[in-house]
Amino acid sequence: MNKIQAKQILPYFLALICFYALTLIYFQEELINGKSLPQTDVMQFQGMSKNSVDYHKEHGESALWNDGMFSGLPDYLIATGIPDGPMSFIVLATRGFMDGDTSAQLLFVSFLSFYLLLLCFRVNPYLAIVGALAFGLNSYNIVNIEAGHITKTWAIAYSAIVLGGMHLLFRKKYLWGFALTTIGLTLQLRPPHYQITYYLIFVCAIFTISELIFALREKRLNEFVKTGSILLLAVVLGGATATCRIWITKEYTEYSIRGKAELTPLEGQTQGGEGLDKEYAFSWSQGKMETFTFLVPYLYGGGSTEKLKEGTEMYDKLVSMAGKERTNQLIKNNSIYMPYYHGDQPFTSGPLYAGAIICFLFVFALMILDNRSRYWMLGGVLLMMMVAWGKNLQFFNYFLFDFFPGYNKFRSVSMALSLALMLMPLAGMLAVQKILFEEVDKELWKKGITALAITGGLSLAFMIFGGMMDFSNSRDAGFAGQMVGDNPQLIKEITQAMEADRESLMRMDALRSLILILLAWVVLYFVYKKQLSSSLGVLVVGVLIVGDLWWVDKRYLYDAKFMKNPTRQIHQKTAADEAILKDKSHYRVLNFAGNTFTEANTSYYHKSIGGYFAAKMRRYQDLIERVLVPEQQKFYSSLQQNREITSLSELPVLKSPSQLPALNMLNAKYFKLGNDAKSVLVNTQTMGNAWFVESLKTVNSPDEEIAALAQFNPAQEAIMDVSQFEAGTQQFAKDSTASIELSDYSNRRLVYTTQNQNAGLAVFSEIYYPKGWSASIDGNPVDIKRVNYVLRALEIPAGNHEIVFEFNPTSYEVGSTITLITSYLVFLTLVGVIALATYRSFTGKKQESLKEASSV
Structure with a gap:
């Protein structure tokens, strides 16, 4: 390898080194010290999938039916494995060959996917490293990792590859464009997380419409038709690899709570048709002003469980109540969290922070990029914001909910902003590319001053006038009451302290964002004035961006959150479990000790009447709401009315199958009332198998x-x-x-x-x-x-x-075959394009060498 070749390859090796290094540093507790995150969704998944995982280990095939929860349901969307041949290797490679159970691989795949996107847009490979880190470290990505939203994180990351492939196609790079679009879509659909896919389709549609408009203006319609045909072929091939997943999902959806309702709605319910209840679907709607957390993370208090900080009003209040030593001990043990979030959503793990500098660069990009680039990106960002506003923009979102196919199957619309968080750093890096590596005239630079005025001015306005905001939360009094009981004066003092902290934290973050934007502008100004090299400019801007995001991310995912073997601690077998497991027959358990129908821990050891799943079967949900919950209440009432009995088995509700008919017909043989062996109640009236x-x-x-x-x-x-x-x-x-x-x-x-x-x-x-x-x-x-x-x-x-x-099921038997065949086709397409590109590169250089030799 000659020096020129080594120099060309160097930035790509450096990128991988940076991605591995940053991932290792952030997740050192996991990768070096062997600890793990007790991610809520992962812990729930372990419980809900244990039945299917055990079956697969024993039989060597997917269970397809999960008898661990809700008395049995299709396992399609839980732990069903679908053979896709070589795609497993591609997935492993994009995750840095890290174990799929690690949280670290989620960060790495985010870095790598966005890096590929920037390379497709011909961003300088060194600058692309900065952009990849900016995307991977946005707070929404980190919060998703902390919560265990694994499939969502994968789907978001792989969306970047799809956009990169599309861009290459529209720039007439047909071979690579076709290959990357196909492989990107294959990876994006694989997790699966179809809500992210739905939002990606919106963005891709805006991109395509934009290209069509410019093709018509520039009289390139034939070229657009050719590109569109290739794009359609890539979508069909990539989509075909998801045949099995889409088929089984569509099949099951009809019978899930996302399908058509069969019962007349209960009083207070609005759902009587198909899909989710509208109120439920839009419960996680982001407030319009809350979108500015992209710029100022603490604008709406951050998260619902913020770590208590020393020097705050709440800290001083707790010190006065419990003493400094006790307060510090509670903080050290992660035993106390502050509900500082005061936005429109029920709760949130953290804000969606794009980065102050990224916001500045995005606004700058909208002023200096060519129309063909900026319009579709701006349109995509605005559309995703409008979708995320949900019920706060009813005329738009209720229209989508009522008339767009499949839209009423989704909830938590705020996740649409994940695509905005992808487009903003993309546009921002294109702006930096133009500033650092192209000639910039004075008129163009003036737009940088305008971008500074807009984003810096907003930060300054929040800092100065932010006190005019309402920092109260309807749940504050309840939180305070849990701490101090029924003491109106103390409750008032605690709520006032929290409101004061929210305002103070917001002002400090606004000042911080202003300073960061000013620093980034100064660096770019020195590059513009030729007083700083472009390479040094990339480095300094990169450090500022990464440092900014890292600082905010550590508020929500920090070393103390990792623990040794959380699975063993959370799914620890209790004496009650041991007592029940002595029975080797086929039965079910009703756990009265927990939130029966919103927890999957019971399913880790038993076949449960309850469980946790966001897409329960519609009829079983009906049974829960109208029969099982009333039967639970009947059981509790019997307990209260018969306290004098010496044995729970003497309860009147356990004397006849007709007393608790639904529980008995579901074979609820054991009632778990606590964690000790004496808390296990045998239901002798169950009907059996x-x-x-x-x-x-x-x-x-x-x-x-x-x-x-x-x-x-x-x-x-x-x-x-x-x-x-x-x-x-x-x-x-x-x-x-x-x-x-x-x-x-x-x-x-x-x-x-x-x-x-x-x-x-x-x-x-x-x-x-x-x-x-x-x-x-x-x-x-x-x-x-x-x-x-x-x-x-x-x-x-x-x-x-x-x-x-x-x-x-035919959907699985036939669908998995189609998936396997098309997965091989996609893999061969990628291998073929790489081989052809390598051949062309080699023969092209060889011809140049012959020409040079003949001219001597």
């Missing part, structure tokens, strides 16, 4: 069906909605020797043996799902019917029989 009933009660609608569950005896009758299923015999002769036993169980295959002198209707404590499940009696296929709103039932002829349920 399957049973014969004496009668079938018919109703004419879902409303009637679920209403009938409130008072019925599951041991004697079943309830069927004849508007959806055809009822056969409705009365059955049930002899005393009739039995049905579960002889073999796994997630995808259940085998029962029956003995009955008469034909009967068997009810199974398994959730009915119409796609993928098949049933046979002695090898002969039979139709599965739904009874009791959520359960399976079969009509079984007289005699001894073997019943087999199997779960082999």
